[in-house]
Amino acid sequence: MAEIQAFKAVRPERAKAGLVASRSYEDYSEGELTAQLEYNPYSFLHIINPGYKFQHRIKGEQRFQMVKNRYLEFREENIFIQDEKPCFYIYRIETRENSYCGIIAAASAEDYEKNVIKRHEDTIAHREILFKDYLKVVGFNTEPVLLTYKDNSVINNLMAEVQGDRPEYEFATYNKETHKLWKIENAKVIEQIKAEFGKMDCLYIADGHHRCASSYLLAEESKKNNPEHTGKEPYNFFMSYLISESNLKIYEFSRLITDLNGHSKEEFLILLDEWFRIENRGYDAYTPSKKHHFNMYLDGEFYSLYLRKTNYEFTDSLSKLDPYILYQKILKPVLGIEDLRNDKRISYVHGKNDLIEIKTRIDKGEFAVGFGMLPLGIEEIKQIAEENLTMPPKSTYIEPKLRSGLTIYEF
Known part of the structure; x- marks a missing residue:
């Protein structure tokens, strides 16, 4: 059965959320990237491109440490705050063509090992290890693994009820998207959502196979190095975005x-x-x-x-x-x-x-x-995962693509 947990997200204060949130680093042209780094001191790009501060390109473990340093600076300057109690987070993206809505939560690394979280792509070992080492140094997740599940009316109704309140964040972007985020901090609602996922036999990775594998490797390494391991430590989980199958958009x-x-x-x-x-x-x-x-x-x-x-x-x-x-x-x-x-x-x-x-x-x-x-259909993807097969690289392009920096999971 699938296990998810609420967590205390580190996130931007309300007024700065739109300035902090960034697209994937590779999604920016060189000119856009330079403009963001030059004119927006709040952009999350300053954290993932820490060498810009010194006008120097940095690689390897030195870069990992500097990413952590920039992150700590954002924390020290109160650009980032942390919630006082564990929450789930509803994240809604409205584009010109589609609307996406899901729950940001902590998923179980053990579920990945037990194949409760099912995969359909091969991962490359050296990339798994590289990203595991990165996570070990920086100590946080910023990009949720996209997990999908069979549509569930109870979860849909709970999400709709929460979205009747004012969102914690609401901002638009240059590419005409609107982003909204709500906190779920009501303990009863959190337990109801956890219970519904606990009834599910499995979840499927839609996007983020390497991130998922690397988080599992980190959990295993941390467990071996912790003689008082209980299974409840934050490193046993990783940040995920849980979205129903019907709400995904799959392109070829x-x-x-x-x-x-x-x-x-x-x-x-x-x-x-x-x-x-x-x-x-x-x-x-x-x-x-x-x-x-x-x-x-x-x-x-x-x-x-x-x-x-x-x-x-x-x-x-x-x-x-x-x-x-x-x-x-x-x-x-x-x-x-x-x-x-x-x-x-x-x-x-x-x-x-x-x-x-x-x-x-x-x-x-x-x-x-x-x-x-x-494009492939979700049933084709699920069947590949059920048969423990792997699709050729670049078989699917799946949306939504989430903004980085809106919720961060520390471990």
Whole structure:
């Protein structure tokens, strides 16, 4: 059964929340990043980019320690405050297209070990260890792991009741999003929510596999180093954002390849013909409408590719996934791309960006061919997790993407 805990979040005082909150570091252009660091002294980016204070790029353990130093400065200056008693936090994001609402809580590292928290992606060992070492030095979580669960009417009703009150935070951002956060500090409501999650057989990782794995490694290491370990210490948990399945938005990733692996256009199409029924769509931007249908942009023209199901054998849930089919029948055997994470010949464009970007980048000569497909459904993702399988890298782009710095979990 899934275990979650309320916790005493460290967070910005109300007036500064919109100034503190930041997008993911990688999401900023160089110009945006410089402007934020230069003109916004409250931005959480000062904590995760601590070398800016000294105009120096810092790496490794020195950076970890300086992240902690900048964080402590925010605490000392009362930019960050800490709640006096454990709470859950409802975090709502309203974008131009969608609205997302979930609960920020502490999830159990032991549940990850016991497969109560189920995963669908492989993690890379050295990245797990690196982030575990980072967490050990800084002593806090700032980015919740995105966990999803089957829709629950009791939880929905409790959340709706809390949202009838004035939010603790309410601010808008430059990309026309509205962010709201409510504290749940009523002990009865907290216990009701905990009880509902306690009835659930499992939770599923939607986003944050490496963060989850690293938090588990830290819990195991801390347990070994603590002779008085009880299982209730803060290091036994990690910050999570719990959101119902129906409230997630799942996009696909398109694949862009720099060259045809030495094949001419004609040779390439003939090789694809073994596994796909190919139709040249010319200048009509074809978008797949069914599973196992793909779009392709090559040499100024769009193509539809339909899997020849009489040739292809479905053996398990993984074999049915379109990203896996594309990898097994085109990317690996024809284009020679085996390592989807590290091969420099492949790049990815998430499905929020339409075919125009793919066409533009290929027409510019940056890439030779691009492939698109339908996004995966939540049931496909869950089935992969249930069968202890792992999807190819960049199979899903999942929203919401949360702002950093609004709630921090110390351990």
